[in-house]
Amino acid sequence: MAIETLPESSLPVTRPLRPGLGFLTATPIIAGASICLALVIASAIFAPWLTSHDPQLLAPAVRLKPASAEFILGTDAYGRDVLARILYGGRVSLLIGLGAAIFSVAIGLVIGLVSGFFKWIDAVLMRIMDGLMAIPSILLAIAVVALSGASLWTVLVAITIPEIPRAARLVRSVVLSAREEPYVEAAISVGSSLPKIMWRHLMPNTIAPLIVQGTYVCASAILTEAILSFLGAGISPETPTWGNIMAEGRAFFQIKPSLIFWPGLILSITILSVNLIGDAARDALDPRMKQREAGK
Secondary structure (H helix, E strand, C coil): CCCCCCCHHHCCCCCCCCCCCHHHHCCHHHHHHHHHHHHHHHHHHCHHHHCCCCCCCCCHHHCCCCCCCCCCCCECCCCCEHHHHHHHHHHHHHHHHHHHHHHHHHHHHHHHHHHHHCHHHHHHHHHHHHHHHHCCHHHHHHHHHHHHCCCHHHHHHHHHHHHHHHHHHHHHHHHHHHCCCHHHHHHHHCCCCHHHHHHHHHHHHHHHHHHHHHHHHHHHHHHHHHHHHHCCCCCCCCCCCHHHHHHHHHHHCCCCCHHHHHHHHHHHHHHHHHHHHHHHHHHHHCHHHHHHHHHC
């Protein structure tokens, strides 16, 4: 009796989740977070049109000026417009957050797919990931910056490296579960190539958790960059970032606390907004959360 096999085209293929953006307005709190994050991003993009001052122009004659019509948030110890530095600083901080999220998720996706599918290399890759996770992320970032010098790309790499193991372990756990599914075993039995199995059957299962993970990495990267800059181990001080602005303002905190208050407030609002949106994305992409809501 001949055994018939299903043609490869008839095998079920999982598709990546393409959730709508309705979760951004699911609740008033999430809607507020979405609006705040949109305003922060828009202010960073349109910074040249929102202020006429050069964020790096030194003007000692107007140093530590209070808020006025010319300088809405006043000036710092070097006479630079605080508002201009906050707006332009958002460009660097958001770029590092977004870059760290993209690179860590992309690299973690590759490592997780390989580790979860090939058992013979899983032990080696996961021990390397465990070793990276054992090192405090701040200390690892400081070491990388100290070895390579302070620059935008160095800081981005230094922040990305500690986040890769988390994404890799997340993808690995999803792949270990998905590889036992009947449609994956059927694809293997009919001779599908390994790249096709990973691309069409395994990777789509990782999209939803990686989207959520990416939001958390973005928020963590923005905070880490601010900490590195505050400690003097980040981007060069003349480059406006939220961390650099607070680091320079701490010496004048008793005289003018607004030098730390305003960039700290924007930093806190941005991180809180990203985290809230990440929670909303998790609830929208997790089918178990939807089942719980339906059962209420």
